[in-house]
Amino acid sequence: MPTPEDLPRKIILRRSLRHHCPRCDRSSVFRSTFRLHERCPHCGLPLELEDGWSYGAVPLNYTLACVVWVLPVALLALFGVLSVNTAVITALCGVLVVPVLTFRFTKALWVGIYYAAVPGELRVREEGEKGDVH
Numbered sequence: 001m002p003t004p005e006d007l008p009r010k011i012i013l014r015r016s017l018r019h020h021c022p023r024c025d026r027s028s029v030f031r032s033t034f035r036l037h038e039r040c041p042h043c044g045l046p047l048e049l050e051d052g053w054s055y056g057a058v059p060l061n062y063t064l065a066c067v068v069w070v071l072p073v074a075l076l077a078l079f080g081v082l083s084v085n086t087a088v089i090t091a092l093c094g095v096l097v098v099p100v101l102t103f104r105f106t107k108a109l110w111v112g113i114y115y116a117a118v119p120g121e122l123r124v125r126e127e128g129e130k131g132d133v134h
Helices: 009-017 053-078 084-117
Strands: none
Touching: 009 084, 053 084
16 A cells, blocks of 8 residues: 555545545545635644645636636637627626635645645654654
């Protein structure tokens, strides 16, 4: 059985996209609609690493909003399907609504990206072992 840090990155990301712990895959990373557990309830993996930790989810969220909402609306305006005023209002509504609808996805994705980029952090550390900055 592979150790946590030997998990393939695609497995780590897949677990995170299902909103499961990237290490053990046994618990949800969320304790409520918009809040992560500080640590996985099953294996103790840190999920809220520091103040501002989830700020990485915000750029992901707005990038997603721009790609799936603003870009298509802008193209519709460019080709004359929508008026410029309608396109601007529609795009603004989208950038306010889409991030709320996709926040859980992007927050879980951010956890997965972090642990896929630094899989050594998945290692179970003994109590008091140096290097555990979480």
